Amino acid sequence: MNKKAIVFLLVFAMVIVACGDTTEEVAVEATEEEHDHEDESTLEQVQERGFLKCGVSTGATGFTEVGDDGSYSGFDVDYCYAVAAAIFGDYSKVEFKQLTSAERFTALSAGEIDVLIRNTTWTQSRDTELGNDFGPTTYYDGQQLMGRVADGLSNSSTVADIDGLRVCTNAGTTTEKNITERVGLAGGTIQLITVEAFSEAIDKFIAGECDIVTTDGSGLVGRRAVNDALNDWVIFPTSPISKEPLGPTYRSNDSQWADIINWTVYATIIADEYGVTKANVDSADLEANPELGRLFGANDGELQTKMGLDAKAYYNVIKQVGNYDEIFSRNLNPLGLFREGGDNDRWADGGLIYAPPAR
Amino acid sequence: MVKLLSKIGAFFRNVVVLKWAVQFIFLGGLIALIFNYLNIAVGNLANTNIAFSWGFLGETPGVSIAEGLYTLPKSGLQMLQTGMLNMLRITVTGIVAATFFGTILGIARLSNNYIVEKTATSLLEVVRNVPLLVQILFFQALILSLPRLEVYDVGSVLFHASSKGVALSWPNRQDGAWMFMLYFLIALYISNRVYKQRVKLLEEQGRETKPFLWSLSTLVILFAIGWYGGYRIVGIIGFVSGFISQGLEVLPGIFYQVLLSVLAGYLSFISVRKQINSKRSGELQGKYSDDDYFKMIITIVIAIVFIALMFAPIGQGIAKFLVGDELTFKSDWGLPQFFSGISNALDWSITGAPYELNMAEIEQVGTTKFKKYSTEVGKSLTVGYFATWLGVVIYTAIFISEIVRAGIMAVSKGQSEAGLSLGLRRSSLLRLIVLPQAVRIMLPPMGNQYLNLAKNTSLGIAVGFPEVVAVGQTLYNQEGQTLPVFLIWMIFFSTVSLTLSSIVNYYNRKLKIVER
Numbered sequence: 001m002n003k004k005a006i007v008f009l010l011v012f013a014m015v016i017v018a019c020g021d022t023t024e025e026v027a028v029e030a031t032e033e034e035h036d037h038e039d040e041s042t043l044e045q046v047q048e049r050g051f052l053k054c055g056v057s058t059g060a061t062g063f064t065e066v067g068d069d070g071s072y073s074g075f076d077v078d079y080c081y082a083v084a085a086a087i088f089g090d091y092s093k094v095e096f097k098q099l100t101s102a103e104r105f106t107a108l109s110a111g112e113i114d115v116l117i118r119n120t121t122w123t124q125s126r127d128t129e130l131g132n133d134f135g136p137t138t139y140y141d142g143q144q145l146m147g148r149v150a151d152g153l154s155n156s157s158t159v160a161d162i163d164g165l166r167v168c169t170n171a172g173t174t175t176e177k178n179i180t181e182r183v184g185l186a187g188g189t190i191q192l193i194t195v196e197a198f199s200e201a202i203d204k205f206i207a208g209e210c211d212i213v214t215t216d217g218s219g220l221v222g223r224r225a226v227n228d229a230l231n232d233w234v235i236f237p238t239s240p241i242s243k244e245p246l247g248p249t250y251r252s253n254d255s256q257w258a259d260i261i262n263w264t265v266y267a268t269i270i271a272d273e274y275g276v277t278k279a280n281v282d283s284a285d286l287e288a289n290p291e292l293g294r295l296f297g298a299n300d301g302e303l304q305t306k307m308g309l310d311a312k313a314y315y316n317v318i319k320q321v322g323n324y325d326e327i328f329s330r331n332l333n334p335l336g337l338f339r340e341g342g343d344n345d346r347w348a349d350g351g352l353i354y355a356p357p358a359r
Numbered sequence: 360m361v362k363l364l365s366k367i368g369a370f371f372r373n374v375v376v377l378k379w380a381v382q383f384i385f386l387g388g389l390i391a392l393i394f395n396y397l398n399i400a401v402g403n404l405a406n407t408n409i410a411f412s413w414g415f416l417g418e419t420p421g422v423s424i425a426e427g428l429y430t431l432p433k434s435g436l437q438m439l440q441t442g443m444l445n446m447l448r449i450t451v452t453g454i455v456a457a458t459f460f461g462t463i464l465g466i467a468r469l470s471n472n473y474i475v476e477k478t479a480t481s482l483l484e485v486v487r488n489v490p491l492l493v494q495i496l497f498f499q500a501l502i503l504s505l506p507r508l509e510v511y512d513v514g515s516v517l518f519h520a521s522s523k524g525v526a527l528s529w530p531n532r533q534d535g536a537w538m539f540m541l542y543f544l545i546a547l548y549i550s551n552r553v554y555k556q557r558v559k560l561l562e563e564q565g566r567e568t569k570p571f572l573w574s575l576s577t578l579v580i581l582f583a584i585g586w587y588g589g590y591r592i593v594g595i596i597g598f599v600s601g602f603i604s605q606g607l608e609v610l611p612g613i614f615y616q617v618l619l620s621v622l623a624g625y626l627s628f629i630s631v632r633k634q635i636n637s638k639r640s641g642e643l644q645g646k647y648s649d650d651d652y653f654k655m656i657i658t659i660v661i662a663i664v665f666i667a668l669m670f671a672p673i674g675q676g677i678a679k680f681l682v683g684d685e686l687t688f689k690s691d692w693g694l695p696q697f698f699s700g701i702s703n704a705l706d707w708s709i710t711g712a713p714y715e716l717n718m719a720e721i722e723q724v725g726t727t728k729f730k731k732y733s734t735e736v737g738k739s740l741t742v743g744y745f746a747t748w749l750g751v752v753i754y755t756a757i758f759i760s761e762i763v764r765a766g767i768m769a770v771s772k773g774q775s776e777a778g779l780s781l782g783l784r785r786s787s788l789l790r791l792i793v794l795p796q797a798v799r800i801m802l803p804p805m806g807n808q809y810l811n812l813a814k815n816t817s818l819g820i821a822v823g824f825p826e827v828v829a830v831g832q833t834l835y836n837q838e839g840q841t842l843p844v845f846l847i848w849m850i851f852f853s854t855v856s857l858t859l860s861s862i863v864n865y866y867n868r869k870l871k872i873v874e875r
Binding site: 101102105106125126129130131150151152163164165166168171173176177180181184189190191192193194195196200203204207208209211 | 421422423424425426430431502503504506507508521522523524724728729731741742743820821822823825829832833836837838839841
């Protein structure tokens with residue numbers, strides 16, 4: 001009896017010791033592997049993997065839409081395609097990951113995605129506290145409110161008119177903060193209901209649980225178009241209550257990766273300035289326009305190869321995805337959002353869309 | 360040399376040594392593993408430029424919350440408090456309601472009436488086999504499908520439901536409500552004492568003393584006195600609390616650090632002494648097994664670590680919290696604030712009825728055409744609250760009904776037959792013989808259901824109810840501190856669950872068969 005107990009204890013001890021050892025070894029290996037991984041730049045990781053992992057919205061009309069056949073389209077999606085075209089010369093090498101606004105930054109910092117292009121507003125706290133960096137703004141948006149005409153609201157309604165009302169919005173966004181701040185400044189109080197996805201907020205608005213729904217103006221316009229309520233729903237106030245510069249977001253401390261994303265966006269803007277489109281990019285006069293020549297890799301494309309890309313990287317972007325104007329018109333014009341005279345017009349025409357020179 | 364080797368060999372073959380070695384290797388391995396993972400986590404966070412910090416608890420999050428204590432929280436801590444209270448609101452009322460409905464359903468399942476039994480069974484099968492999340496979303500959809508609040512709805516109503524939620528008549532708390540509640544608890548205690556006293560008299564003298572009637576009339580009389588102003592007597596407690604609060608305000612943080620350290624030392628001392636005492640007499644006198652030594656050493660080590668922590672930054676943080684340092688977390692959870700809160704709530708000068716029955720009110724909002732349920736009078740429930748509450752209550756009630764049924768059926772038939780043969784009435788039989796035994800069987804699984812209910816409240820996030828998980832998620836989205844919020848969630852849910860289970864365990868011990 002006693003011997004049996006001793007043998008059992010010995011075996012048990014060995015098992016424990018063995019287990020302890022292996023788990024620790026595994027843990028150490030895992031950390032080492034992780035460190036190896038961390039030493040690799042994002043570009044190397046992406047090239048090794050063979051496709052880009054792009055974080056997009058779970059559904060924002062005009063920005064991220066998923067078709068019946070599972071294909072992705074939209075303004076943000078096109079910029080994912082553009083980055084893939086710049087890296088691989090093939091725009092289709094993208095794996096999309098749909099993220100709610102609450103998940104997006106965690107997904108980015110955990111390395112689940114390489115770049116986040118998900119109508120994300122550039123703010124100081126997100127830039128500094130969350131370990132992100134922001135690329136150039138692709139769409140200048142602003143937060144607005146939407147209510148019913150039947151409830152006595154009109155274009156000229158203001159934030160002061162919503163005192164005491166129930167407002168719906170989605171969680172984890174800047175909109176929660178903006179509306180709280182603005183209503184507070186106007187001396188009112190609201191009951192703010194936050195839900196996971198904006199579509200839920202719209203559902204609650206339609207059912208009447210919420211009197212008002214609020215998010216970026218582009219999102220409201222899109223929703224109004226989808227629900228075919230152009231005359232029933234009204235978007236106010238005319239000048240948005242906040243600045244919402246939307247653009248790509250990536251992890252900080254990887255300037256090579258940042259350059260690639262930034263210049264992909266700038267390339268689409270520069271191409272637009274020269275009027276180079278998907279259709280006429282092959283016939284563009286690179287001799288007469290040396291800037292375009294440098295961007296499209298005419299003379300050995302030194303600037304692109306230094307970034308770790310193919311010399312023809314930005315040529316591929318325009319050839320396969322199109323310039324800024326094309327991306328904008330294709331996705332947003334059907335919703336009733338136009339560039340002319342707005343913030344998203346070319347800088348030469350009084351807008352804010354501007355790119356540094358390529359040289 | 361050989362001798363030495365064989366000695367060493369003998370040492371390692373010794374069972375006592377082996378046992379100890381295994382225990383320490385296991386403990387060491389566990390601690391190393393935890394530290395390793397913590398290091399990895401902190402390192403990875405540092406790599407992504409997110410510094411681990413608790414500072415967000417004091418910063419103004421700048422968002423508003425739909426309902427609860429602070430709809431415009433001034434600090435992260437207040438925001439989490441609001442979420443926690445919302446969660447507790449559902450948990451406490453939900454447990455009462457689920458127990459009530461569950462008992463009724465359980466009895467219905469045992470009914471001889473065909474329709475009653477089948478209705479209860481089919482309800483059980485539907486609810487039990489559908490995920491809770493689906494049910495909560497269903498209740499939300501149900502409410503949202505109701506018509507909107509319109510102009511002609513404005514006015515006072517007994518009950519109203521629309522896509523904005525549910526409103527019902529309600530006895531609203533007045534200034535004296537807290538005092539009255541405390542007074543009522545004291546009255547309950549007194550009437551309980553009266554009951555016991557009368558039972559004792561009955562047992563001693565053998566005459567009919569009507570204990571139930573006596574205690575009930577005591578309660579009714581005390582209630583009547585209390586309702587018409589008698590509750591003000593508990594103002595004495597508020598008066599004393601005021602003094603305690605003033606006294607605590609002058610105490611420095613180091614006092615609490617020392618106090619908690621002494622407490623930890625004392626508790627470990629008691630625990631060790633208890634273990635030594637248990638071996639003082641009888642067969643096992645003075646014979647300590649390795650396990651006993653191990654337990655004692657661990658108790659002492661834990662106490663030392665705790666005391667060391669008390670004087671580390673974390674201990675200073677706790678002390679600051681107890682001092683009620685306004686600047687640290689902008690909180691009013693410190694001990695002086697706690698007691699001054701009591702003295703404010705239990706104020707001698709408060710008068711008037713403690714509760715006032717009000718109709719629900721539907722009112723116009725501002726100058727617009729919008730309507731809402733008044734939050735001042737009556738009771739208004741938001742869609743999120745309603746859907747979450749109904750979801751968890753019905754879901755838990757179904758499981759409780761099975762426990763009730765099982766408990767009653769588990770009491771052997773011989774017990775009822777014996778009672779009947781003694782000439783007990785059916786009601787007395789149930790009260791004196793069947794139920795006490797059934798409850799004893801029911802209590803442990805009931806406790807599990809209560810825990811489930813408490814944890815399931817976090818599904819409120821799906822319908823926009825601002826409970827602690829939803830609120831915490833908003834908070835870490837604004838401030839970027841995911842890990843600390845997760846820690847707070849874990850601590851909070853553990854505290855709630857452990858409190859619930861210790862309450863259940865207390866009653867379980869009380870009802871246990873006393874073995875001799």
